[in-house]
Amino acid sequence: MSTTDPSAPRVAVIGGGQLARMMAQPAIALGVPLRLLAEAEGVSADQVIADSRVGDYRDLDDLRAVTEGCAVVTFDHEHVPTEHLRALAADGVVAHPGPEALVHAQDKIVMREAMSRLGAPQPRWAVVADTADVEAFGLPCVLKVSRGGYDGKGVWVVREIADAAEPLAVAERTGVRLLAEELVDFTRELSALVARAPSGQAAAYPVVATLQVDGVCREVVAPAPDLDPALAASAQELALRIAGELGVTGILAVELFEAPDPDVEGGTRVLVNELAMRPHNTGHWTQDGAVTSQFENHLRAALDLPLGSPEPRARWTVMVNILGGEDEAVGRLYDGYPHALARDPRLRVHLYGKALRPGRKVGHVNVYGDDLDDCLERARHAAAWFRGDLGNESE
Amino acid sequence: MSTTDPSAPRVAVIGGGQLARMMAQPAIALGVPLRLLAEAEGVSADQVIADSRVGDYRDLDDLRAVTEGCAVVTFDHEHVPTEHLRALAADGVVAHPGPEALVHAQDKIVMREAMSRLGAPQPRWAVVADTADVEAFGLPCVLKVSRGGYDGKGVWVVREIADAAEPLAVAERTGVRLLAEELVDFTRELSALVARAPSGQAAAYPVVATLQVDGVCREVVAPAPDLDPALAASAQELALRIAGELGVTGILAVELFEAPDPDVEGGTRVLVNELAMRPHNTGHWTQDGAVTSQFENHLRAALDLPLGSPEPRARWTVMVNILGGEDEAVGRLYDGYPHALARDPRLRVHLYGKALRPGRKVGHVNVYGDDLDDCLERARHAAAWFRGDLGNESE
Structure with missing residues (x-):
């Protein structure tokens, strides 16, 4: 190990899903070693993080073992019990986000109470x-x-x-x-994603439009088309204010309803739907569409490093999730590549190393460009192809 | 392991340097598992590839063990003995690039003979x-x-x-x-990088200008400024022809001298200097500056998948290597982040997980934008800062 850069701190990541997997890419670039606590051998992030151990995020001993020698601990999911995070803090293990912030993403009633306190617009x-x-x-x-x-x-x-x-x-x-x-009669769903460092520095990504089907994110368009610039700015300000007031560190996703504004004829307003304190499905477009991805900014924030620019790199970026279809035998993942990549040399594919199962998120595609309709068509085609919805005669 | 996507082939990578490390990022996105043969524990790629074993690339048994169950084997360096690659081929293990191509990157006399046979311009x-x-x-x-x-x-x-x-x-x-x-009295050095798949499909990246100091790449500007478009096109055609004629699979870097053309008053021509058959330092700019990075296209080619677009994403991309300075105590890597990232929120940093040593390549930065002078200033400043050349009072 004598060749290893001795100055880089180690980051513990709790949870072995695709969010931890996608943190591994910027960790490689930043030269920051990760240590993973995975639910089981072979899960998505366990496949790609060298320093990985299997354990239970509900077990304080497992949490203590995995965070030992790490400068900071962060999360693939929001399910680590608050009392364990407080116990780790008492041991001197810094968590980002910390337990006092994270509880707002763990408990929807605590979140609603906080939004009321902040005067945030909500149902x-x-x-x-x-x-x-x-x-x-x-x-x-x-x-x-x-x-x-x-x-x-x-x-x-x-x-x-x-x-x-x-x-x-x-x-x-x-x-x-x-x-x-x-029950909000919303026009569409939006998401305002921000990164916030312990120093207080924060960066707001463009507000995106997101299409949810049965509570699962299917498509994201960045930036949200035809969004009133003043409303977009106020949604960003709202997300920054929530991040600051709740002391969020790392990525905060504020899922919003856009709904008619009863006070303004023909106008719309936003209402807070959900909070997430980790890289979020509505931010996957940033991997190919922003100067700094949400995964990199999440790590930078956890390490209290200066945040990277959240600016978009293209006029439009479209993300479409790849979900297992009803008949898993019809879908294809690796076998979908020859057609999908040949049809679109600019397609960006992100697979999670998971087998296809009905309804399971197994990957996503990003497409960026100047023409939104073209981006939508290309991204939807690719995702449908992997899912197996577009004929299956390639065998 | 039951959750793992069963359709993805495994790729063996020989050599644990930074090129293998940087292949790991697109492998994560593609959902393709890597298996590494590392020279020693803790080397650059060993830190970030879960399925890594230590062994000797000159030992056929080690090569056989690491490639077992892999669909294909590729390389971080060009030093695997040709006879071992032929023995692996006899076992049914496919190498990309294959031994008949790779020998041209291993043996400079064999390369010169081939260039003469092809009528390629050379010293x-x-x-x-x-x-x-x-x-x-x-x-x-x-x-x-x-x-x-x-x-x-x-x-x-x-x-x-x-x-x-x-x-x-x-x-x-x-x-x-x-x-x-x-001894060529060259004006500057250029590099023509192409990816070629076993199918024969090939993709040419823009020709770049490269600054070498003492035989080590220091800076790359993509595309090469003020390069005659006809000469740029002929350099790309030359690289594609060499790749095709030699049967190269994966990335081929053709390092070129640009020198006065004795036949054209005021004109210049290119001469082949060196060949490399792996992702190359003159292609690191593609990680942030091209639609598809050289590392992803190297993997796609090794797997005979359709190649991704090599188009640039910005008017200019500048890469500057981070090298250890004379006094290693003066340099800083992780500790360089607070200043470097705060000064330039659009800076892209790639560190290799290596400790600083005099002259050692430990990372690089990429900067892209519309203004070349601005990109050069930002990239050079950041690299010099990490190297420790710009004051060291931050302690």
Whole structure:
């Protein structure tokens, strides 16, 4: 090991998914070694990080072992228990984001309370415990478990009171509190992504438009087309303010609804939907479309290094996720390359080293250029091809 | 391992230097697992490739072990013995580049003979064995060992006959043949980089200007400023022809002299200086300055996948190497980040995970933009800062 640069700090990453995998690329460039805590051998990031060990992020001993000798610990997901992060902090292990910030991405009720405190625009909400509470809140509404939901799981649209039975039962069984939110009649979904360093320096990426299907991100267009520049600026300012007020370090994604503004004829406004404190699916376009990717800025922020420019490198960048189709035998990943790459020499493909399964995110493509329709067509074609939706006669 | 994409082939990479390290980034994106044969634990690529083993590239058993189960083998350097590659081929292990092509990057006399056969423009040359041969060739000249030289080592400028004593002694002691070449009075050095797949598909990157100091690449400007477009096109055609005729697969770098053309008043021509068959220092700019980096296209070519676009993404991209200065205690790598990144939020840094040593290549920076002077100033400043040439009061 005598040849290794002795000055570079080691970064522990908890969770072996594709977000940790994609942090490995800028870590290579920065010369910063990563140490991974993976859920199991062979998971996405475990395949590509040399210093990887298998363990349980809910086990304090595993967390202590993996962070030993690391300058900082960061995350692939938001599920590390707050009390473990506090215990690590007591040991002198710095986490970015830290537990006091992260709780806002772990608990939707804590997040809603904070947004109320900050006066951030958001849907009407309440904590509900039983049918009477839901009726009092008013229908239709959305019920969400405050903790543990992801990608549309743990979210129910309640149009009549009978629809509330399942979420109330889940909440009672799991002991998790239930959040009721106004069902927002939104025009589209936006995402405002910022990076913030412990020094307080922050960088805001362009606000993007995101298409969600069944709670799963499918497409992102950067920047959001036809977005009122004043609204875009206010969404960036909102995300920067949330990051600052909550003490977020690393990437913060503020998922937003764009909805008609009742106070302005023909105008729209944004409402805070969700917060995520890690590189986010709505920021994958930055890998090929921005000067500095969200993954690099997440690492820079965790290390309290100056952040890189979040400026876009092209007029438009489109990201489309590659999801396993209903029939996994029809999809193709590596075998999709000959057609997809030959058809589009400028296509950027990112696969996660995962086998195809129905509905599973296994990769994404990025396409950038001057013509949005062209970018959309190329990215959608490639993603559909990998998914197996465009004929399967290539064998 | 059940979650791993089962369709992706594994690529063996021989040699654990920074070129293998930088192949790991596009391998992550492509979802292609690498298996590394490293010279020692902790070398540059060993730090970042999960499936890495230590062994000797001159040992056929080590080569057989590392390539087992791999679809293809490729290289960080050109030093694997031809007979071992032929033995692997007999076992059914495909190498890209293959031994018949690679020998032209391993043996400068074999290369010169091939260039003569192809009618490629090159300096006058001869094989020399003793003082009389050198005198007959004429002075001044350059003497080079046909095999084993790199980064200016194994190259001597001979201005008077006494200067030939050392190279002749080295050749006699090592049993390596000696090549004499005309000392070209060149205007500057250029590099024509192409990728070629086994299918025959090829892609030519823009011709770049490269500044070499003591045989070591220091700076690259892409594209080469003020290069006659016809000469640029002919240099690209020459590199494509060499790649095709020699059966090169992967990246081929053709290092060229630009020199006055004796046949055209005020005109210049190019002469072939060296060939390299791997990602090359003169192509590092492509990581941030081209649609598809040389490292990704090298992997795509090795896998016989369609190549990605070699088009530049910016008007200018400048690469400057970070080399250890005379006093290694003065240089800084990780500790150089606060100033370098804060001064230039668009700076792209690539460190190799190596400790600073005098003259050692430990990283490079890329800067792209519309204004060449601005790019040069920013890239040179950053590289000098890391090297420790710009004050060292930051402690």
